[in-house]
Amino acid sequence: MEVSFTVNGKPTQVEIDPAETLLSTLRDRLRLTGTKEGCSEGECGACTVLVDGRPVDSCIYATGAAAGRAVETVEGMARDELGRALQEAFVAAGGVQCGFCTPGFVTTLVSVLRENEHPSEDELRTALAGNICRCTGYSQILDAVAATVAGRAAR
């Protein structure tokens, strides 16, 4: 079957299997390999992308369900002002070690910070409960968010 949606703003049509996951479509058909496959069961958040601005685990999201919607991946975050600021803050704060979880964290955080410019640390920790990082211990990631929030406030 054929599905049409936008990916990072670009109108996209793609031929898919009916039960295909958005993760598989993005990586294997559209060659957008920034989105990572971790657990494949909606537990780890490595594959997080935004669908109409909402963070979803693309490993358990049907591509067919994205028809007519706007999909944003980490590749798009590089062209998004907030996304770019977050990525730079991750690097500066040491929030990236092996880097496998980073695309999922960045996309999740973009959705969180678009909705709430000044989340409390508690709100942030809750919002990130679906993203697992096995390197940083999360502190550097929270530091990166704090720096991003402060940077936006300073502008």
Next chain:
Amino acid sequence: MEMELRTVDSLDAALDVLADRGADCQVLAGGTDVMIQLARGEIAPAVLLHVENVPELQGVSANGATRIGSLVTHRALAKGLLGPRYRALAEAAGTVGGLQTQSVGTLGGNVCNASPAADTLPALLVHDAQVALRGRAGSRTVPLEEFVVGRRATTRRPDELLTEIVLATPPECTGDVYLKVGRRSAMEVAIVGLAMRLTFDGDDVTDARIALAAVGPRPLRSPAAEAALIGSRLEPRAIETAVDAVLRDISPIDDLRGSADYRRRVVPGLLERAAGICAQRAGRTPEHEE
């Protein structure tokens, strides 16, 4: 045989497909359970009926009873869509997976999936939830207790779609809560989930509801425990009697997340804490800490 994905944009269209091929259909909303079951080979439907765009299943109406569209997401509930009288449901929805699951996972999906550990079910049970079902042959409304009948088993007929979850309006001086035991508060299947709703007249409990998840094949209420609290002032003896009643009603098993023995051991603490929080939220005993 190749699976087929059918996306429908209206309730009529959904009911037509179900009338025609209901037995071959798996309804797909946010997909957070269905897509995993597909990947594991646990289900192999001929048709995936994608209902996420059906407008009639969205939103909440509070004209008398509170009617929650089956597509309302956990995220919307967790953010307090229903207001302070249904805090148990907001708390339960806020512990279903992480933000990614809550963003697209739906209340109707959690009900129809009928997991023994479903977080929202105890919270719905303490609010006398009923589910509204529609099919080409007609509509019916059934108590949630009679709808979820076993592990992953409901009385939904193949041609029916769950359209709404209907909650009774709680009386004045009522407090409710959902508490979950898990290794983490979110992103964790409950080891035990407990919802409670208490109504007071002065210090006296006049109505009590207690429901638990992950302690048997399906979430259940404990009428004997409720009876033990009604007429009490939550004195230790009443709590103990209620705990004993719950422990008689449940049938926990050993699994990856916890042993049956552990599940029994956490019940007393959970029940006592829940009672204190309900009392506080009902405006009683402000000395209790949440």
